[in-house]
Amino acid sequence: MSTFVLGLGGIAVMLILLFLRQPVWLALGVIGLVGNWALNSLMSAKFIAGTTMFDVASNYNLSVVPLFILMGEIATGSRMSAELFNAARVILSGVRGGLGLATLAASGAFGAICGSSVATAASMTRIAMPEMKRAGYKEGYAAASVAAGGSLGILIPPSIILVIYGSITETSVARLFAASMLPGLVLLLLYVAVALIVAHRGSSVPNEAAAPFRDRVLALRGPWQFMVLFILTIGGIYAGIFSPTEAASVGAFGAALLGFLRGSLSMTGLFDAIRASVLVSCALFMIIIGATLFANFVVQTRLPDTLLMLAQSADLAAWQVMAIIVVIYIVLGCFLEGIGMVLITVPVFLPIVIGFGFDPVWFGVLVALLVELGLITPPVGMNLFIIRAQMPEVRMQELYRSILPFLIAPVILIAILFLVPSLALWLPSILY
Amino acid sequence: MFENPEKTDPVTRVMHLIAGLALTVMMLVVVGDIVLRAVFNIPIQGAYDVVGISLLVMTVFGIAPVVARRGEIVIDLADAFFPQKVLRGLAVVAALTGVLLFAFFGWAMIAPALDAWRWGERSLELGIPKWPLWLIAFTGLVGIFWAYLLQLRQSLRKAPAAPDEEGGL
Numbered sequence: 244m245s246t247f248v249l250g251l252g253g254i255a256v257m258l259i260l261l262f263l264r265q266p267v268w269l270a271l272g273v274i275g276l277v278g279n280w281a282l283n284s285l286m287s288a289k290f291i292a293g294t295t296m297f298d299v300a301s302n303y304n305l306s307v308v309p310l311f312i313l314m315g316e317i318a319t320g321s322r323m324s325a326e327l328f329n330a331a332r333v334i335l336s337g338v339r340g341g342l343g344l345a346t347l348a349a350s351g352a353f354g355a356i357c358g359s360s361v362a363t364a365a366s367m368t369r370i371a372m373p374e375m376k377r378a379g380y381k382e383g384y385a386a387a388s389v390a391a392g393g394s395l396g397i398l399i400p401p402s403i404i405l406v407i408y409g410s411i412t413e414t415s416v417a418r419l420f421a422a423s424m425l426p427g428l429v430l431l432l433l434y435v436a437v438a439l440i441v442a443h444r445g446s447s448v449p450n451e452a453a454a455p456f457r458d459r460v461l462a463l464r465g466p467w468q469f470m471v472l473f474i475l476t477i478g479g480i481y482a483g484i485f486s487p488t489e490a491a492s493v494g495a496f497g498a499a500l501l502g503f504l505r506g507s508l509s510m511t512g513l514f515d516a517i518r519a520s521v522l523v524s525c526a527l528f529m530i531i532i533g534a535t536l537f538a539n540f541v542v543q544t545r546l547p548d549t550l551l552m553l554a555q556s557a558d559l560a561a562w563q564v565m566a567i568i569v570v571i572y573i574v575l576g577c578f579l580e581g582i583g584m585v586l587i588t589v590p591v592f593l594p595i596v597i598g599f600g601f602d603p604v605w606f607g608v609l610v611a612l613l614v615e616l617g618l619i620t621p622p623v624g625m626n627l628f629i630i631r632a633q634m635p636e637v638r639m640q641e642l643y644r645s646i647l648p649f650l651i652a653p654v655i656l657i658a659i660l661f662l663v664p665s666l667a668l669w670l671p672s673i674l675y
Numbered sequence: 676m677f678e679n680p681e682k683t684d685p686v687t688r689v690m691h692l693i694a695g696l697a698l699t700v701m702m703l704v705v706v707g708d709i710v711l712r713a714v715f716n717i718p719i720q721g722a723y724d725v726v727g728i729s730l731l732v733m734t735v736f737g738i739a740p741v742v743a744r745r746g747e748i749v750i751d752l753a754d755a756f757f758p759q760k761v762l763r764g765l766a767v768v769a770a771l772t773g774v775l776l777f778a779f780f781g782w783a784m785i786a787p788a789l790d791a792w793r794w795g796e797r798s799l800e801l802g803i804p805k806w807p808l809w810l811i812a813f814t815g816l817v818g819i820f821w822a823y824l825l826q827l828r829q830s831l832r833k834a835p836a837a838p839d840e841e842g843g844l
Contacts, residue, residue, distance in 0.1 A: 264754070264765045266747035269772055276779070293783035297812050300734035301727045309698055309733060310705075485709070488726065492705035517695040525694070525737035526748055580748055 246282065250544030253278045257537070257587070267583040268533035275536030282543050291539055299532050303488070304410050309524035310491030311401045314476070314498050315357035316516035316523075321502035323469055324353045324366040330465035332374070337453025340442025342378055343388040344435055346371040350392025351399060351431040356472045356494065358401040359523075360581075360618055364393025364626040368633045382637045383645030384447035390626040390642075391434050391649040394615040397581070399427035400477050401494075404614055406487065407531065408585060408607045411538070412593055415604075416487045417480050421671040422604045423611060424477075426656060429666065430612070433652035441648050468501045481674055527582060534586030547594035554595060561599040562661065568592055569613065569657060576617020580625065584617065585610060608667040609660055616653040619646050684825060687743040690818045694737030701729035721801035728798075731808060735815025742773065742822035745829065766830035773823040781816050788813070 253274045260270035280288040299305065318324070331345035331352075338344060346367055353363050367389045375385035397404050400420035409416040442448045454462075476494035479485035485493060499516075502508025541547070554564050575584050589610065596606045618626045621643040631637060659666060708722040719725075741747060745766070754762065788809035790796070796805040 261750045262752055263768075264749055264751065264762065265769050265772065266749050268747060269769060269776065272776060273772060276776075289779075289783040290786075291783075292780055293785075293787045296735075296780060296816075297731070297784065297787070297809065300812070301731040301808065303723060303727045303730070306701060306726050306730045309730070310702060313698060313702065489705055489709055492702045493709060495702050496706045514695070517698055518691060521691060521694045521698055521733060521737040522741055522744070522746055524698075525734060525741045526746055528734045529738055529741065529747060578750065578752060580750060583748060583750070 246544040247549045250546035268529035271533030271537040275540045278540035307487040307491045311358045313520040314494040316520045317498040320512040320516045321507045325370045327352045327466045330462045333454045333462035340448040342375045343438045346388045347392040351395045354396030354399040358403045360394050360396040363396040364629045368630050379449040381447040383641040386630045387645035390619045393626045394618045397615040418671040419607045421674050422667040423608050538590040551595045551598045572613040581614040605667050687740045690736040691740040694733045697729040697732035724798045724800045739818040739822040743825045770827035770830045777820045
């Protein structure tokens, strides 16, 4: 059996294991080790198994992952998302569908200090959904706004997906954070445009009274602590003052300090945030350990090189190859969880992407965007389930139907990224 | 959504506590290093090593509570297709695989740990011998093994719950 067939077979078996509800990390790790054994020897698999866990668990570059997660957990526990939403709803009052827009704006802003789409969606479901329901918004529109807004956390820095992408591809996390900022903002604007169009076309939203101008200006002061954290962390990275690990530590510490000063965080809340951060981080580290074992196997099968040769011999243009990769990601995103999808696919696709002359930083932004799309794509959009888990009265069919218009926004952004790559590459080029 | 065996199991409770402490230390050391460097121009000697060690402690001790809660990230597509009995069977297979995999990890880690002790490997900044870090990793590994046994017992009793927001990003 050729190594290429072995590689493809390994991926197929891994996907079957995932479908059979085996944990993502186990499926990756087992296939990685068994594949290594088949390719080389038991001793080779043993050597890889003996060092991988220790190496991953003590890798300084990965320390940024739990620290940014901690920052997001503390910010969530301090009800910063609620303050962002309250400020946004006053500022956008009077606009048809203003609460939906406020949800999107607050989600985008919260994503800028949280880094987790799921945490943003969970938090906004609790805050925005009851408000929209009270104001007479249709459940489907309200839930779709929350789901779409929640997904912004993956693209707007700090993004855990981009940190993990950076660590497995040895791409600078600071450059990735700089590259994802403008696409993140453009996506926010596209979501706002979709929300406005839906609000004006149907009867999903009621008319709302506008707040006085003075109140709107005063509302801008509300989320000042968000601005402080954002400037400290992302501003610190952009300005070259902090490394990502330092920015994440300062952000987590600053969020706790602000929470205590404002009385919105208790010691119990802090302990809960730390405990939750450990659980989320370690669940991710398990996948990274599994993915490291899997990537080692994939590289040895020379699968990426063979695929690259096949693509080159098929005389495909670079954009055609990328289009195929995008379609694969969109299909996988309908069924797979984001981090797992990145860790499974990037080792296979990145050599092909680079081989066809694309920038790995640009590809990182594209992958984050595709993961984001996967979070709201039926049938397995994680954000949709998060909303459903907290609001069981929202019917799944209604949710699926309402999210469809919002799927247009990331698809448009993908097209823009292809046509204007500098949307992602301009900011890192002037910062670094 | 997740079961919480920490209410009854002191091992995973203590491991979770240690992992949380390590995360806190990691954050405080980096912040302390930045403040001392900026204000007094005195960086904390070995901050890089402390962060690496804290991360190791957090990870190897933090995995056990994840496993005990059945908090590993799974794709729950099968839930719609299979009856509870089959799902419970799949959960038992996952727990058994975890037990076997960590037994393999334990066996595989003996050689590099002995090498670290024999050759006197040391950390980059502080020059701390690395073999005690391998001991920490083995301690964590024993805890993870224990957690997989707990998971196996749980899986034999009932089918797993659907994953919630704790399991993803």
